[in-house]
Amino acid sequence: MEQLLKVIDQNGLIVAFLLVGLLTFFSDIFSKKVLKGKIPGSAIAIFIGLVLGYLGGEFSGGEKGLADISIFKGLGTLGGSMFRDFAIVATAMGASFLLIKKSGLLGLVSLFFGITVFFIAGVALAWIWGYRDAVSLVTIGAGACTYIVGPVTGAAIGASSEVMALSIGAGVVKTIAVTILTPILAPRIGLNSPASAMAFGGVMGTSSGVAAGLAATDPKLVPYGAVTATFYTGLGCLLCPSLFYLILEYFI
């Protein structure tokens, strides 16, 4: 037993391959036998992943979900930003450059639209919750965009650490909400073509949420959603602490 634990401890990434494989296998069986294929196995596996992430945080008190428990630490490597971005880029092989170029305008419009909508909604909610200073309002509004835009903005304009933590929390909740809601709502909002996936990536923005949500909806749409979503965080970091902050300060 001691030797087995040593092997597991020294080969985290390999353990993660096995864990994700097992999780996918049981999710597929559950999807086919219990749900009669109504919800795809990958959506269930991603959802169980989130639940495990919650439990991991509960037991370890750390910040990386299940990956904070030492025998599962390889999940943090496999699910970290390097492998995630590398795999997203690989999905471009199945995409058509022509289609991306054709829907470029739709993607661009939806990017600006998405950042503005999330920012205004975030600011409005922070206002309802009793925040009145421009710095806190902008930081929480930025957190409603993504969990990177929030702290980058907060650091730039000097927000308190409590507000920064809140903005990160809002951003992570957004990622989770997009992951869960996308496969459920996709048929109702016409999310079924490369062009609509590009607009969706621009509006929602959170790369992880969009990519996970589209993967559970239709893997063919992933590259189109990812190609616009990847500009969202950068654009948000550009607009929130500058233009949006100045506008809001003017009104308050």
Next chain:
Amino acid sequence: MMIYGLALLALSFLLGQWVGEVLGSLLGINANVGGVGFAMIFLLIFKEWFLNKGWFKPDMESGIDFWNKLYIPVVIAMAASLNVKSAISSGSLAIAAGVLPVLLAFLIFPMIVKSVKSA
């Protein structure tokens, strides 16, 4: 050779991330702007170029396709390593500001698609 495909993917990835970092610092912000998007475009351009030259072989594609197919497992691992606990427990505002704008965006989404298509 499968490794050629993998190396091409790695080259596209690194070039794209580099462009994203340079763009971020040119704009004066501490973030990568569109690195993944640029990497995807590099990969598509390299693929076209290799296809035209007749250099692109099926086993090269398999080196890239492996990572393409590994994408969903990576997302599952990512979901399991998110800080779900603290996100949910950082207060009611974090949950409201995370969920309500998403619902609003789902409502507005069909209108954006329609308005741009008709324009």
